[in-house]
Amino acid sequence: MAVTDSATTFLDFDDDEYDEMTTPEEVLRKMTATWQNELCAPCLLPTQMELVEILLDQIQGMEENIGKQTDKMQLRISVHRVELQRIGFITSDYVRCRLQKIESNPHDAIDQHKKRKEEGKSDLLSESEMKFAEEYALAESNLFQKTVLEFMPAALKKMPVPRGDHDDVMVYAKVTSDDVGNVAIPDWQDLNGEVILEMEPESCHLIPFESVHQLVEDGNIQLM
Amino acid sequence: MIIEDNFRQEFYNKIKKGDKSVVLIVSVDTDALCTTMILTHLLRCDDIPFSILAVEGWSSVEKIFADSQEQKCHYILINCGATRSLTRLQIPPASIAFVIDSHRPFHIENVYENGQIHLLANPSEMSELQIPDLESVIREDSDDEEDSDEDEDQEYISYEQRMEKIRRKAIKREEMQIWERQRRTILWRYYESTWFSSPSCVTLLEMAAEMNRVSAETMWFTAVGLNSAMADKLISIEMYTQICVDRMRPFVHRFMPKNIVNQGKVDDLLHITFGRELPLALYSHWDLFSAMMVSEYFSIKTKNWTQKGDVNIRHLLAQLGITLHETKQKFEALPTEQRNLVVDVLEKEMDSSFATFFGTLGYCGKLSACDVARAVTLRLEMPKSETIMNRFRSGQSILRSSITGERQDRLNLNNTFTSICQRTLQVSWKTVAAAINQSEIIPNGPYYLFSCSRSIDEDMVDSRHFLYNTAGFMIRAFASMKKGRTTKPLIAMFPLTGESAGWLVVTGVMPIATIYEDSLLKTCIGRAFERVKKMTPPLRIVDDYFNSDIIRLKSEDRTRFIDFLQTVFEGTSN
Amino acid sequence: MNAERCEFIAGNSLIEVIPSISDDRPIHLISGDIGPFEAGVPCRIPVWTAILMKRKHNCKVVAPQWMDVDELKKILTSETESQGLAKLPDHFFEISHMLVRDAREDIFEVEAVKSLVQDIYDRRDAKLRSSAIEFLRQNQTCHAQLDNVQLIEASSARATLEACRQMGAVVRNKHESTPL
Numbered sequence: 001m002a003v004t005d006s007a008t009t010f011l012d013f014d015d016d017e018y019d020e021m022t023t024p025e026e027v028l029r030k031m032t033a034t035w036q037n038e039l040c041a042p043c044l045l046p047t048q049m050e051l052v053e054i055l056l057d058q059i060q061g062m063e064e065n066i067g068k069q070t071d072k073m074q075l076r077i078s079v080h081r082v083e084l085q086r087i088g089f090i091t092s093d094y095v096r097c098r099l100q101k102i103e104s105n106p107h108d109a110i111d112q113h114k115k116r117k118e119e120g121k122s123d124l125l126s127e128s129e130m131k132f133a134e135e136y137a138l139a140e141s142n143l144f145q146k147t148v149l150e151f152m153p154a155a156l157k158k159m160p161v162p163r164g165d166h167d168d169v170m171v172y173a174k175v176t177s178d179d180v181g182n183v184a185i186p187d188w189q190d191l192n193g194e195v196i197l198e199m200e201p202e203s204c205h206l207i208p209f210e211s212v213h214q215l216v217e218d219g220n221i222q223l224m
Numbered sequence: 225m226i227i228e229d230n231f232r233q234e235f236y237n238k239i240k241k242g243d244k245s246v247v248l249i250v251s252v253d254t255d256a257l258c259t260t261m262i263l264t265h266l267l268r269c270d271d272i273p274f275s276i277l278a279v280e281g282w283s284s285v286e287k288i289f290a291d292s293q294e295q296k297c298h299y300i301l302i303n304c305g306a307t308r309s310l311t312r313l314q315i316p317p318a319s320i321a322f323v324i325d326s327h328r329p330f331h332i333e334n335v336y337e338n339g340q341i342h343l344l345a346n347p348s349e350m351s352e353l354q355i356p357d358l359e360s361v362i363r364e365d366s367d368d369e370e371d372s373d374e375d376e377d378q379e380y381i382s383y384e385q386r387m388e389k390i391r392r393k394a395i396k397r398e399e400m401q402i403w404e405r406q407r408r409t410i411l412w413r414y415y416e417s418t419w420f421s422s423p424s425c426v427t428l429l430e431m432a433a434e435m436n437r438v439s440a441e442t443m444w445f446t447a448v449g450l451n452s453a454m455a456d457k458l459i460s461i462e463m464y465t466q467i468c469v470d471r472m473r474p475f476v477h478r479f480m481p482k483n484i485v486n487q488g489k490v491d492d493l494l495h496i497t498f499g500r501e502l503p504l505a506l507y508s509h510w511d512l513f514s515a516m517m518v519s520e521y522f523s524i525k526t527k528n529w530t531q532k533g534d535v536n537i538r539h540l541l542a543q544l545g546i547t548l549h550e551t552k553q554k555f556e557a558l559p560t561e562q563r564n565l566v567v568d569v570l571e572k573e574m575d576s577s578f579a580t581f582f583g584t585l586g587y588c589g590k591l592s593a594c595d596v597a598r599a600v601t602l603r604l605e606m607p608k609s610e611t612i613m614n615r616f617r618s619g620q621s622i623l624r625s626s627i628t629g630e631r632q633d634r635l636n637l638n639n640t641f642t643s644i645c646q647r648t649l650q651v652s653w654k655t656v657a658a659a660i661n662q663s664e665i666i667p668n669g670p671y672y673l674f675s676c677s678r679s680i681d682e683d684m685v686d687s688r689h690f691l692y693n694t695a696g697f698m699i700r701a702f703a704s705m706k707k708g709r710t711t712k713p714l715i716a717m718f719p720l721t722g723e724s725a726g727w728l729v730v731t732g733v734m735p736i737a738t739i740y741e742d743s744l745l746k747t748c749i750g751r752a753f754e755r756v757k758k759m760t761p762p763l764r765i766v767d768d769y770f771n772s773d774i775i776r777l778k779s780e781d782r783t784r785f786i787d788f789l790q791t792v793f794e795g796t797s798n
Numbered sequence: 799m800n801a802e803r804c805e806f807i808a809g810n811s812l813i814e815v816i817p818s819i820s821d822d823r824p825i826h827l828i829s830g831d832i833g834p835f836e837a838g839v840p841c842r843i844p845v846w847t848a849i850l851m852k853r854k855h856n857c858k859v860v861a862p863q864w865m866d867v868d869e870l871k872k873i874l875t876s877e878t879e880s881q882g883l884a885k886l887p888d889h890f891f892e893i894s895h896m897l898v899r900d901a902r903e904d905i906f907e908v909e910a911v912k913s914l915v916q917d918i919y920d921r922r923d924a925k926l927r928s929s930a931i932e933f934l935r936q937n938q939t940c941h942a943q944l945d946n947v948q949l950i951e952a953s954s955a956r957a958t959l960e961a962c963r964q965m966g967a968v969v970r971n972k973h974e975s976t977p978l
């Protein structure tokens with residue numbers, strides 16, 4: 001009863017982003033980092049749903065493999081099971097965290113997503129997240145309409161969309177790449193000026209999120 | 225069928241490999257709880273899902289079986305199920321039962337039912353079991369019936385042939401009758417007395433050891449389970465000591481503090497030591513005076529239920545050189561040296577060879593397995609108003625709290641010691657004292673009868689621990705008052721109150737003379753009750769308990785029961 | 799991020815165990831292969847696997863080198879001497895916590911280890927606290943370099959930081975708004 005784990009077979013993805021051969025191990029490592037960033041970032045980061053999907057495929061494949069095993073009580077089976085549970089936890093916690101962020105301000109999420117599209121950057125929301133955001137926004141405005149806005153004078157019958165207020169949020173960040181170069185942070189002594197910081201590899205900083213936002217998206221900095 | 229050894233292969237691996245769901249049917253006693261703790265630890269290690277059903281009587285087992293006729297299960301019956309035929313209890317046909325039960329003797333149908341029922345027995349007790357041969361107790365009685373049918377059909381056979389047939393039939397019938405008679409005697413002898421084998425948890429610990437999965441916790445559970453059998457008077461001190469020496473010794477050394485390289489430093493690990501202990505219940509969580517007051521040994525020695533009792537006890541203390549001051553304060557509050565001194569004196573006085581296990585954890589005080597066993601037992605058995613599963617869980621949490629350092633857990637345990645355990649001992653003593661002072665024990669032909677006139681908490685009356693201890697204490701106290709009271713058994717009746725008002729709980733103990741003789745503490749009281757139940761006109765008796773020597777009897781049938789029992793006992797002695 | 803998630807992430811770090819079972823086929827996990835196991839021969843596996851096997855009585859955990867009373871004393875001294883945070887092995891606190899909880903028997907002098915780790919944590923926490931106060935009371939810069947800060951320390955400080963930020967916002971609002 002040989003165990004043929006699908007994890008050993010290398011995956012080949014259609015996505016352009018993953019045109020080179022990637023091992024599930026790497027995907028998982030990337031997922032973990034993404035999850036950690038998402039948890040620590042004050043706003044939504046660009047979606048990495050592809051990673052989630054790949055891992056879900058992996059889980060399914062592995063579950064089928066386990067299902068084929070006759071002796072279900074071996075150590076290896078339970079190690080596999082626990083690993084699947086761990087991966088399941090990361091992916092669902094990642095999705096959960098993002099949904100919470102969307103729920104806290106669905107309109108803003110949609111606006112940001114569209115803005116990024118126009119600028120030609122990577123997607124902020126995945127398709128299903130976008131759908132969720134729209135539905136949530138609609139439901140929310142319906143609720144407000146029925147309960148409050150109806151009874152308001154005409155001039156106030158509009159829901160303002162609050163903008164996410166992340167400009168001055170400080171985050172802990174660790175430099176993970178070798179050549180991050182310099183980062184500009186606002187200078188509190190001169191409101192128009194900037195201070196340039198050198199980001200040494202492996203160094204840790206308490207720093208305004210906006211200054212490192214791009215670096216986080218590029219994967220050069222890990223939030224803590 | 226009986227599995228004698230290699231439980232790992234024959235029992236555990238079968239559950240492990242099987243595709244059936246695992247259901248533990250657990251009797252509510254401490255040994256069963258400890259066994260369950262060990263077994264579930266093993267099952268968890270192997271990721272085997274299981275469910276636990278706590279049961280308190282045969283009817284609940286029957287109900288479980290009735291509710292799951294369609295299902296395929298591996299039933300593991302712990303401390304229940306061996307003494308009645310599981311086939312007759314309608315065990316679901318597609319299920320398999322493993323019975324880990326310390327009640328003896330096994331029901332013969334369970335022994336010879338080959339595929340479905342597996343009884344776990346210790347190889348050392350096989351000679352003790354004296355199981356009758358298959359041929360002598362079970363026979364397929366279908367073939368002669370067929371014969372007779374053929375006879376009717378074949379009308380053309382000659383007269384001689386017919387005579388021949390008739391004669392053969394007569395012989396067969398006679399053989400049958402002889403066999404039947406023999407069978408009855410054999411079974412009579414086989415079922416005559418009931419007793420308890422070594423606690424189930426010891427068997428399970430050995431199995432865990434075979435799998436290399438013994439931890440200090442499992443060892444501690446076993447120690448508590450073993451001591452509970454002792455505290456409930458299920459096994460004799462000889463048997464207890466023998467189990468400690470023969471079967472527990474390999475484990476004792478493993479969790480001794482000095483074996484772990486840790487030069488005298490206190491760590492947070494659970495350590496278990498084995499050492500001498502006073503057979504004086506709960507004294508380390510009480511003051512000596514109160515503990516001695518209710519202890520069987522000192523109470524009988526000083527006859528402290530009489531008016532002179534108090535003087536006697538002071539006299540004894542003076543003799544031993546123990547001051548009243550020492551005995552009246554909390555034992556734990558005495559300085560260590562003084563404590564050791566007092567214990568030494570008392571040990572000599574009691575001439576005891578009792579030794580037990582002690583658990584130590586960090587800076588928490590030392591706990592004796594014997595005291596913990598009492599606490600767990602009482603938590604399991606009371607209060608009856610709680611559902612059985614809740615009692616099972618609170619027993620479990622008390623057992624666990626004896627090995628966690630959590631403050632709340634310790635408080636909970638101490639609370640159990642000081643409230644329930646001490647009270648039970650006191651009620652037990654008071655019952656005995658009242659019985660003797662008010663001459664409530666009356667000789668009734670071949671036995672002594674005690675009918676309790678005071679009302680005692682229903683909770684206690686329904687507890688096996690209380691019943692066995694009180695009855696055992698009582699017969700000894702009674703015998704100590706006058707010579708020649710050692711040859712008759714004592715039957716004790718306690719009225720129930722509350723919901724079950726109108727019923728009596730009846731139990732009995734064997735004559736002291738036989739108790740001293742027999743290290744297995746065999747009793748035929750259960751058998752006598754069974755026979756009374758079969759007599760006509762039938763009495764309203766409920767024998768749902770797993771212990772056949774505890775039954776419930778409708779109060780109105782009391783007088784007739786007493787008479788019937790007399791007939792039964794006279795019948796046996798003749 | 800909270801302490802449990804930190805521990806979860808720390809569970810991926812490798813640790814040495816001495817298996818008590820043998821299995822000549824490696825286990826191909828999604829996160830990489832582990833094994834093969836040979837009874838008595840040490841091998842490195844993720845902490846979560848080690849704890850799983852430990853619970854099944856399948857191995858003994860070899861405490862990391864730094865989890866030794868003398869080593870920890872050294873770390874404590876260097877922590878006391880250095881101005882900033884000293885360098886610690888990755889996931890120092892999380893791994894200590896997991897092993898003390900789940901593999902207590904395998905750690906030598908576990909109580910001493912426990913209190914030393916606690917001391918180290920306290921010392922670092924005190925530094926972080928005073929630097930946080932220092933940072934929050936100034937208005938010169940919005941950046942602080944905190945080399946060697948551990949994930950769990952950053953996580954536990956975040957709540958305070960966020961509270962301070964919101965407090966700041968409230969105060970600012972009060973100053974900016976004109977009373978009616």
